Amino acid sequence: DGGITQSPKYLFRKEGQNVTLSCEQNLNHDAMYWYRQDPGQGLRLIYYSQIVNDFQKGDIAEGYSVSREKKESFPLTVTSAQKNPTAFYLCASSIAGISFFGPGTRLTVL
Amino acid sequence: SQQGEEDPQALSIQEGENATMNCSYKTSINNLQWYRQNSGRGLVHLILIRSNEREKHSGRLRVTLDTSKKSSSLLITASRAADTASYFCATDAVRGSARQLTFGSGTQLTVLP
Numbered sequence: 001d002g003g004i005t006q007s008p009k010y011l012f013r014k015e016g017q018n019v020t021l022s023c024e025q026n027l028n029h030d031a032m033y034w035y036r037q038d039p040g041q042g043l044r045l046i047y048y049s050q051i052v053n054d055f056q057k058g059d060i061a062e063g064y065s066v067s068r069e070k071k072e073s074f075p076l077t078v079t080s081a082q083k084n085p086t087a088f089y090l091c092a093s094s095i096a097g098i099s100f101f102g103p104g105t106r107l108t109v110l
Numbered sequence: 111s112q113q114g115e116e117d118p119q120a121l122s123i124q125e126g127e128n129a130t131m132n133c134s135y136k137t138s139i140n141n142l143q144w145y146r147q148n149s150g151r152g153l154v155h156l157i158l159i160r161s162n163e164r165e166k167h168s169g170r171l172r173v174t175l176d177t178s179k180k181s182s183s184l185l186i187t188a189s190r191a192a193d194t195a196s197y198f199c200a201t202d203a204v205r206g207s208a209r210q211l212t213f214g215s216g217t218q219l220t221v222l223p
Contacts, residue, residue, distance in 0.1 A: 004152075027133040035213075041200060043153075050208055058210075090152055097141060097202050099211060101152030 003027040006091050006102035013078070013085065013109050021105045022075045023091030032074040033099065036060060037088045046089075049074055067082065085109050115214050116199060122220040129186040131217040133199030134179075140202045140209065142175055144184050147196045147216070154199075156184075189221045 003026040007031050013019045025032065027048045035043035045058030049068040052108055064084025078085045092099040117132045133142070141160045146151040159166045159175045159182065166173045172185040186193055196218050200211040 033211075040215075040218075041214040043210075045210060048208070048210065056206070056208065088150075092153075094211075097211075098143065098155050098158060099145075099153070099200075101156070101192065103152045104150070106150075 002103035004091060004093055004100055006089075006105050008105060009103065010106055011105055011107045013092060013107060016080045018077055018079050019107065021091075021107070023074045023076065023079070024072055024075075024099075024103060025093045025095055025102075026072065027095070027100060027102070028071070029093035029095050030071070031094045032068070033092045033094070034058075034064070034066065034074070034076045035090045035092065037090060037104075043090060046076065114172070116197070116217045118217060120218045122222065123189055125189060125191055125221055125223050128188055129189050129199055129219055129221070130193070130203070131184045131199075131219070133182045133214055135182075135199075135201045135212075135214075136180065137201075137203055139177075140180070140204070141175075142182050143200045143202065143211070144171075144173060144182075145198045145200060145213075147198065149195075164193065186219075189219075191221050191223045193221050194219060 005024050007022045033048045034046040037043050044060050045062050047066040049055040065077045089105045091102040143158045144156045147153045157168045159173045170187045175182045196216045198213050198216045200213045
């Protein structure tokens, strides 16, 4: 899992609540990414950031928000507007086109 | 969007056999990468092949790339039980204003002892 940490490992949310997933890296990478993975499927890009204070929507950004105030940190907020948030969330950073992934957070909506 | 599509979706082999997984994609790419994911964990980068390369080796891994057919294959030789995992291809291409990786749906490899 390299120098990327994600917390918590498991997260349970009641419907209507916002939750924030943490992602921290000590690899000094500029680019960071959030992906969503559903059972038996590949990764879908939610948001990405190429530099501090800048981020762009990916393919499935609706119902999610991010911030990039520090190079090391790229938190993801799953808002109540995300209708089907139960999934495995993966954060990554990259350099020279190669991505390094965190261990993931499994979010379950109760 | 899932640009890369892997085939087969699942593969079960005996230890010592070779495992071959295929990936097809749709648009021009800078490079193609293969990643491995153990159950419930993050992905780990295995190998990268550039668009001007045709074959690349790394240990027991061999990757081929055919840009005319927009396809790649990953061969794992002399497989071990520890190779059991999901394997994903990812295409590196410019989408919008930035380079992005687009992942396929993966091949679940099971190596039986």
